[in-house]
Amino acid sequence: MKVDLNRTSLTKLDWNPDSCEDFESRRSIAQSVLGGITWESDEEGHLKCPGQHLHTSPSHKKDCTIFVDGVPNIFCFHQSCREEVAKINQLLKSEIRDEETITHPNEITTREKLVSLPRTEPNRFEYDLITAAKTDKPYLIKKYNWDPADAFEESPTSIGDNPNQEWRLLLGLYEKTDIIWIGKEYSSGKPEHAKHFKTVSEWLDCEKIIVPFTCPSIFKPGSYSRSKDQILAQRYLVVESDDLSHEESCSLFKWMRQFMRLRAIINTGGKSLHAWFEPPNSEQEAELRIILPALGFDSAMFRLSQPCRLPGVVRLDAQKDPLLGLPVYQSLLWLDLEGIA
Numbered sequence: 273m274k275v276d277l278n279r280t281s282l283t284k285l286d287w288n289p290d291s292c293e294d295f296e297s298r299r300s301i302a303q304s305v306l307g308g309i310t311w312e313s314d315e316e317g318h319l320k321c322p323g324q325h326l327h328t329s330p331s332h333k334k335d336c337t338i339f340v341d342g343v344p345n346i347f348c349f350h351q352s353c354r355e356e357v358a359k360i361n362q363l364l365k366s367e368i369r370d371e372e373t374i375t376h377p378n379e380i381t382t383r384e385k386l387v388s389l390p391r392t393e394p395n396r397f398e399y400d401l402i403t404a405a406k407t408d409k410p411y412l413i414k415k416y417n418w419d420p421a422d423a424f425e426e427s428p429t430s431i432g433d434n435p436n437q438e439w440r441l442l443l444g445l446y447e448k449t450d451i452i453w454i455g456k457e458y459s460s461g462k463p464e465h466a467k468h469f470k471t472v473s474e475w476l477d478c479e480k481i482i483v484p485f486t487c488p489s490i491f492k493p494g495s496y497s498r499s500k501d502q503i504l505a506q507r508y509l510v511v512e513s514d515d516l517s518h519e520e521s522c523s524l525f526k527w528m529r530q531f532m533r534l535r536a537i538i539n540t541g542g543k544s545l546h547a548w549f550e551p552p553n554s555e556q557e558a559e560l561r562i563i564l565p566a567l568g569f570d571s572a573m574f575r576l577s578q579p580c581r582l583p584g585v586v587r588l589d590a591q592k593d594p595l596l597g598l599p600v601y602q603s604l605l606w607l608d609l610e611g612i613a
């Protein structure tokens with residue numbers, strides 16, 4: 273079940289904003305993005321704030337400054353324009369970076385990987401990674417565009433048309449002797465909850481499952497709690513977002529497939545899709561813990577005991593399908609059982 277994750281690492285440097293020595297091209301890109309700029313020096317100028325219409329106090333000529341050295345950015349003294357200024361900064365930075373990476377063809381291959389810098393200063397490293405993730409997000413969504421309907425069509429393992437049995441397919445991701453938890457959110461913590469921890473074989477003997485959650489980790493024999501000390505191993509990392517649309521999530525899952533093996537996508541019947549990946553190595557995990565939340569994913573997913581939606585179960589809190597009036601299932605959208613015994 274192990275996949276070689278080291279072949280592709282996130283840690284590829286693809287643009288060094290400090291390597292620029294002649295700022296002429298940066299000044300002209302800035303000019304085309306922002307309009308008129310009064311240059312005070314090679315790398316600094318003043319301009320009309322792009323969020324000036326949002327200012328709540330009078331605007332002055334030198335309120336807004338642009339710097340094109342280092343990471344190019346504009347800075348305005350007003351607070352009320354901050355969101356607008358941040359947006360423009362993202363655009364300015366990506367335009368300049370595109371230009372500078374395109375003129376160095378041997379670096380283009382790593383263009384789609386997020387920038388990361390040497391970890392000499394942890395805070396700086398984290399800050400840069402978050403900035404890179406936020407800047408790259410629209411680019412990644414566009415480049416790896418993946419419509420959920422297409423994902424369904426492309427599922428390597430056939431999902432079939434027996435919605436209330438899909439949990440069986442998901443259990444195919446485990447070994448038969450693995451002990452997994454299936455239950456309601458709070459079916460954990462007391463000896464009476466032991467019945468929610470069974471081997472995969474035992475679960476497969478059940479005719480039907482109506483409780484909605486499972487957990488991507490496997491447990492020690494005799495477990496009755498999803499607590500850390502009863503977890504035997506992490507089998508999967510489940511990535512989800514309540515903020516991204518299904519299409520955005522799916523596209524970012526496709527990007528993540530460049531460096532992690534995707535095993536399943538589950539449509540929760542609610543706001544989110546859940547992607548089940550084989551766990552990243554520790555170096556990747558350290559970066560993903562910073563990058564994924566910056567892309568809009570839920571940071572709770574790194575908790576090994578996090579309950580996740582089990583497919584093949586009716587989602588009780590969901591509204592019935594508005595067209596057909598039928599209950600909504602938590603369902604498999606995509607599944608890859610290849611190479612798993």
Ligand SMILES: [Zn+2]
Nearest residue numbers: 321348350353
């Ligand atoms: Zn402003």
